[in-house]
Amino acid sequence: MTDIVTDRAGLLLQDVVIRHGDRVLVALTQHVAPGEVLTVMGPSGAGKSTLLGFIGGFLDPVFDAEGRVIVDGDDITDAAPETRHAGLLFQDPLLFPHMSVAGNLMFALPADIRGHMARMALVDEALRGVELEGLGARDTETLSGGQKARVALARVLLSRPRMLLLDEPFSKLDQALRGQMRELVFAKARESRLPVLLVTHDPADAQAAGGTTITLEP
Numbered sequence: 321m322t323d324i325v326t327d328r329a330g331l332l333l334q335d336v337v338i339r340h341g342d343r344v345l346v347a348l349t350q351h352v353a354p355g356e357v358l359t360v361m362g363p364s365g366a367g368k369s370t371l372l373g374f375i376g377g378f379l380d381p382v383f384d385a386e387g388r389v390i391v392d393g394d395d396i397t398d399a400a401p402e403t404r405h406a407g408l409l410f411q412d413p414l415l416f417p418h419m420s421v422a423g424n425l426m427f428a429l430p431a432d433i434r435g436h437m438a439r440m441a442l443v444d445e446a447l448r449g450v451e452l453e454g455l456g457a458r459d460t461e462t463l464s465g466g467q468k469a470r471v472a473l474a475r476v477l478l479s480r481p482r483m484l485l486l487d488e489p490f491s492k493l494d495q496a497l498r499g500q501m502r503e504l505v506f507a508k509a510r511e512s513r514l515p516v517l518l519v520t521h522d523p524a525d526a527q528a529a530g531g532t533t534i535t536l537e538p
């Protein structure tokens with residue numbers, strides 16, 4: 321066991337080992353401070369998405385996992401996925417099609433925020449936060465790739481996450497958009513003091529993230 325203080329803020333992965341049969345895919349202990357990024361790199365099949373699945377609570381049962389996932393001192397290792405409050409972003413923005421931007425964002429708002437006006441105000445604020453002010457009424461199908469990525473980010477932030485788990489979220493964007501989007505995501509994480517785990521194949525993402533980078537072995 322690694323001797324680590326578990327009550328500090330941020331995301332702590334303590335003595336995590338993930339196996340598939342006899343193969344050890346992941347073996348690590350890492351702490352990600354609020355607002356900081358841990359970048360996970362490594363070749364295809366190394367286990368990057370598997371690690372995200374373990375943290376988010378959606379690890380396929382073909383894997384054996386041990387170790388603890390601790391967020392702001394709370395041990396969530398055995399918690400149901402929906403109670404972990406992980407904000408997930410993937411390559412694909414996964415927006416609900418043929419629904420307005422505001423409709424997509426409304427879905428993410430916690431149920432304890434009541435009243436249409438209060439909910440709309442939060443949606444509008446979230447849209448301003450990702451520089452999409454005034455686009456609430458648009459059908460998501462009519463948005464550009466970069467705009468869809470911003471809506472996906474706004475939706476995740478509205479869900480009041482305790483951490484961000486990002487699986488190659490910039491890889492479908494072209495070079496210029498990719499740079500803008502990663503700056504926006506990292507800025508929002510710092511602003512909201514969210515620890516971030518970023519899976520990527522792009523060393524430029526790791527460099528822009530500025531935190532620790534680990535490389536999983538094939």
Ligand SMILES: Nc1ncnc2c1ncn2[C@@H]1O[C@H](COP(=O)(O)OP(=O)(O)OP(=O)(O)O)[C@@H](O)[C@H]1O
Pocket residue numbers: 340345362363364365366367368369370371380382
């Ligand atoms: N449901 C599953 N059943 C069996 N093997 C699986 C399953 N999911 C993943 N694997 C295997 O586990 C290993 C790790 O997969 P994982 O998706 O975590 O890799 P990755 O590093 O994210 O790869 P990529 O960069 O291609 O996304 C791979 O060998 C993969 O084939």
